[in-house]
Amino acid sequence: MNQHQQINESIKCLIDQTLHLADTCLILGQRNSEWCAHGPILEQDIAITNITLDLIGQARNFYQYAAKLLVEYEQKQATEDTLAYLRTEREFKNLLICELPNGDWANTILRQFFFSTFQVLLFEEMSHSKDAQLSAIAIKSIKETNYHVKWSSEWVIRLGDGTAESKERMINAVDNLWMYTGEFFIPAKYETIDVVLLKEKWLQKVKEVFDEATLIIPDKGFMQSGGKLGAHTEHLGFILSELQYLQRVHPGAEW
Amino acid sequence: MNIQIRKCYYGDIPEENNSGAGTQSASNESLWPLWEVFIRSKQGLDHKHAGSLHAADAQMAMENARDVYTRRQEGVSLWVVESKNIHASNPDEAEMFFEPSSDKAYRHPTFYDLPDEVKHM
């Protein structure tokens, strides 16, 4: 490989990495937004919607950066909206856990806890990134993400150690979600951050919170993966049909 | 149509069963207590009452206050107090509480006429 090809290759990776981060935030934001107007109590409806807005904000930052890279280095027409609205199921690189249906409040807050705990670690790494833009987005996002961890871990504890019913629902949620947590730490070729290194810290935090919540971390089991490379669950197609519907029906229209 | 017509924006749509007017049938087993929220809008200012909300405990009340009352950068510091812990003065006693200070004008600086030459006072 000559030098030129190498630069090309690393830009491609950077773009894919950025799209992966963007897609992940968008799809979880999209899922969480389904709670808006349907929360268990007004105060918590507002709380989870704040998280939704943070995630969509993060997604936009990443998409805008990816679009800039595509325009600059690959001479492609791209904006945050073409990237979010005009890519297909196989092109989306989000983590699988984000696209799973919300389920009940237990499932929703547990997913948020698993994800946000990972995201904080990821952003901490990313804040040292050689890429100035990724580093800047990470530094900006880490504050709100710390709050997401606080909010969701308190809910995990509250429901785990709440009533018999809430405990049972938490146990079900752990059963549902655990096999999607492995994907956090399975690196994709394009990833510039060494996600393998984050695993131990993540487990440690999960264990702390689970202990307080009187929940048990499952034994090692099979872990699902593929989202980072565009191999998704059946749910993603439906999410995208809804998300992209207007842009698809009215090509090129301004909104 | 035999309906008694009243003003009908939001609040005054007639309700047949006189609801929302003091009848209590809701159970309390899932009712979170009420909290009062006080916000310091910027460093150097007092905390000011902003409103109330429901929360299961103090920690949650604090976070709910953050999520509900500071969505537009309204604050840099929060207090939450469970409403039942607030003791309020009684309006019936307002006269004896607050009227006596109304005839003590000499407590206010404007009471004193000084020549303009006096500076820094």
Next chain:
Amino acid sequence: MSLHDLEKTFQDKIDKEIKIEPKDWMPEAYRKTNLRQISQHAHSEIVGMLPEGNWITRAPSLKRKAILIAKVQDEAGHGLYLYSAAETLGTSREQMVEDLNSGKAKYSSIFNYPTLTWADMGAVGWLVDGAAILNQVMLCRTSYGPYARAMVRICKEESFHQRQGFETLLVLSKGTKEQKAMCQDAINRWWWPSLMMFGPKDSESTNSDQSIKWKIKRKTNDELRQQFVDMITEQIKLLGMTLPDESIRWNKQRNHYDFGEINWDEFWSVVKGNGPCNKQRLEAKNKDHQEGLWVRKAALAYAEKKRLRVTVKVA
């Protein structure tokens, strides 16, 4: 003091523009009227989240999605402020929610209309919020202190809602042929229901005098409705769209726009529960409330456990 004296003192305060606060003496009818009005206003904010929430997952751009989510979330906040104001009158929020869910309590009928296209997000913001704001600005000066304070906060936050609605329509009005048609269609469908939001004509209201005397309200339905028609008729020119009422024209004598007759049969049938979405809205609220029950219980149970643990530690 005799009841008569109390009533007189009360009315004197109102006349002198002194706000009434929760612990002050007030006529029972004043308390009830306020409670009913504030809780219905709160319910309207909460049910109002549904028709707009309906489009969150389908918003056509990331910017629009964020705006719409923030707006629907604001409505949750407004409902919350209003429930809090109503709670100062002695009824718990749980009770008010129960009354809403059982169909006993009412909310603004406008939210029983469906949001069929994206343009409805614009039309709801511009027309429905526009109509609401006229009422809300008036209510910032209402005589019951907690209600007035809630309204001041709400008006501050609400000011972006109508603007974003108009802007949404403005973009559509300059867009493709389909978008223009979508824009006009939404205006056609939302115009009359928006006019109905102001309630029956003054000549048919029996209860308005007392509300005006107590300064719960400060303008009559017809005054507010006229103000709305005058405002919208000017604004729509910028959109290059039309209102679905051929009788709208400037009346030099009155210095106002004349407009056509509202279909009051439709108004009353929606109030009575026969609107396109009455059933659907209540079902959604009931479902969410029931599905949230175990969550609310668990949080309380945990708070209680934690409290006991602290007590044991201290002991």
